[in-house]
Amino acid sequence: MNPKGFWSAGAGVFLRPRAVPAVRASRRSRLLSAVICAVLPLSVFITASPAQAKKKKEPVPVTGYQIPFECNQSWTGSTRSSHSPSAQSVDFNAPGDLGKPVVAAAPGRVVTANNSSNKGYGRYVVLDHGNGESSVYAHLKKVTVTVGTWLDQGALLGTLGTTGNSSGPHLHFEQKVGKKVVPAWFGGAKYRYGTARSANCVDVPIAGNLLAGPEAEVAVFRRVSGPSFHVLSAADGTTRTMRVGRAFDEPVVGDWDGDGLSEVGAYAASGRIFTLAGEANFVKIKFGARGDRPVAGDWDGDGASEVGIYRPSKGIFRLRSSTGAKSTIRMGRTGGVPVTGDWDGDGLTDVGLYDPSTATFLLRTRSAAPVVTSVKYGFVGDLPTVGDWDGDGVTDLGTWTPGTATFNQRVAAAPNAATQPRSIRFGTPRR
Numbered sequence: 458m459n460p461k462g463f464w465s466a467g468a469g470v471f472l473r474p475r476a477v478p479a480v481r482a483s484r485r486s487r488l489l490s491a492v493i494c495a496v497l498p499l500s501v502f503i504t505a506s507p508a509q510a511k512k513k514k515e516p517v518p519v520t521g522y523q524i525p526f527e528c529n530q531s532w533t534g535s536t537r538s539s540h541s542p543s544a545q546s547v548d549f550n551a552p553g554d555l556g557k558p559v560v561a562a563a564p565g566r567v568v569t570a571n572n573s574s575n576k577g578y579g580r581y582v583v584l585d586h587g588n589g590e591s592s593v594y595a596h597l598k599k600v601t602v603t604v605g606t607w608l609d610q611g612a613l614l615g616t617l618g619t620t621g622n623s624s625g626p627h628l629h630f631e632q633k634v635g636k637k638v639v640p641a642w643f644g645g646a647k648y649r650y651g652t653a654r655s656a657n658c659v660d661v662p663i664a665g666n667l668l669a670g671p672e673a674e675v676a677v678f679r680r681v682s683g684p685s686f687h688v689l690s691a692a693d694g695t696t697r698t699m700r701v702g703r704a705f706d707e708p709v710v711g712d713w714d715g716d717g718l719s720e721v722g723a724y725a726a727s728g729r730i731f732t733l734a735g736e737a738n739f740v741k742i743k744f745g746a747r748g749d750r751p752v753a754g755d756w757d758g759d760g761a762s763e764v765g766i767y768r769p770s771k772g773i774f775r776l777r778s779s780t781g782a783k784s785t786i787r788m789g790r791t792g793g794v795p796v797t798g799d800w801d802g803d804g805l806t807d808v809g810l811y812d813p814s815t816a817t818f819l820l821r822t823r824s825a826a827p828v829v830t831s832v833k834y835g836f837v838g839d840l841p842t843v844g845d846w847d848g849d850g851v852t853d854l855g856t857w858t859p860g861t862a863t864f865n866q867r868v869a870a871a872p873n874a875a876t877q878p879r880s881i882r883f884g885t886p887r888r
């Protein structure tokens with residue numbers, strides 16, 4: 458999409474009213490994108506005259522950003538007229554900031570992950586949020602992601618440092634439209650610099666057989682200090698809360714003890730450590746490399762879950778057995794959010810990927826002759842959440858729509874059977 462045409466056509470359309478309920482923001486953004494794409498060809502005919510162009514309002518991002526630090530932390534942002542590459546950049550500081558976690562301001566795909574430079578930006582990360590929008594995180598001490606990683610909002614991407622052309626520890630942050638740095642927006646409001654508290658406290662959808670009976674329940678991992686999983690029983694509304702991990706970790710769900718009920722866990726990307734919550738204790742397993750995304754499943758069919766990783770840079774899954782032995786599955790395609798489930802109901806957990814930019818699952822069985830299936834489901838920007846919604850032993854597909862906090866569930870007993878869509882609202886809508 459041509460950024461110039463994008464904005465010349467969109468300038469009027471983009472000035473979304475700030476007073477409308479936050480719940481609708483994401484859906485509206487999506488609608489706007491659709492509308493803008495539809496009217497794009499018209500931009501050729503409605504190019505503003507020079508006089509009109511001067512009056513053109515500055516762009517408002519479609520992406521719903523939050524401050525790129527842990528929920529509730531206070532950070533002070535500053536800039537200066539000589540700030541390179543743009544005075545619209547933000548330098549963030551906080552007391553004792555060196556080494557503090559830096560998290561994704563919005564969901565996106567990692568397009569740059571430089572973990573070695575000591576010039577300019579130093580070690581830095583760029584996230585592509587779609588719609589021509591991106592964000593930059595520079596002078597990092599350590600980068601914990603790799604190119605191709607699909608990163609959720611609030612997830613760790615590195616730690617604050619002073620690498621490259623930097624006079625002291627700080628995070629250099631930019632929001633961009635095309636190649637242009639634009640004024641930063643957080644939580645649906647234009648950033649005024651100064652000290653502000655991070656509202657990067659989003660819910661991450663999960664699912665598993667967390668309560669009782671054969672059907673899977675839905676839940677969320679809430680990225681707050683002292684994070685917790687809030688579990689909802691779809692059957693009777695019973696909720697249960699479990700705590701594990703830190704706000705910027707990646708949640709995992711599995712039946713670690715093989716008793717038929719799922720437990721939760723968290724993956725710390727910095728040390729590549731799984732923390733699995735048991736009845737009485739936590740089990741820690743170190744597994745993976747920089748940029749890996751955590752997964753879990755019953756790889757050997759004995760009823761208990763093991764851990765694994767998806768490596769975006771190579772497009773492979775690495776499965777770890779309970780004895781520590783490793784096996785590799787090649788997906789033949791890189792990128793996307795990894796998902797696991799028993800797609801064919803043979804008792805062995807299979808693997809897959811979900812591409813939020815196209816709302817498409819790619820599912821691969823682990824049978825002797827693997828079957829790869831592509832299924833369109835959900836809306837662009839959704840997060841995948843799969844589970845055995847009807848308890849028949851076959852994992853069903855599902856997604857969670859961030860703007861409305863809605864779980865969309867697809868129940869199909871056989872690949873060609875009629876599907877029975879179901880939706881459950883749970884969690885806090887993102888804005």
Ligand SMILES: [Ca+2]
Pocket residue numbers: 711712713714715716717718719720
């Ligand atoms: Ca269990």
Ligand SMILES: [Ca+2]
Pocket residue numbers: 754755756757758759760761762763
């Ligand atoms: Ca097992």
Ligand SMILES: [Ca+2]
Pocket residue numbers: 798799800801802803804805806807822823
């Ligand atoms: Ca299977």
Ligand SMILES: [Ca+2]
Pocket residue numbers: 844845846847848849850851852853869
């Ligand atoms: Ca099922």
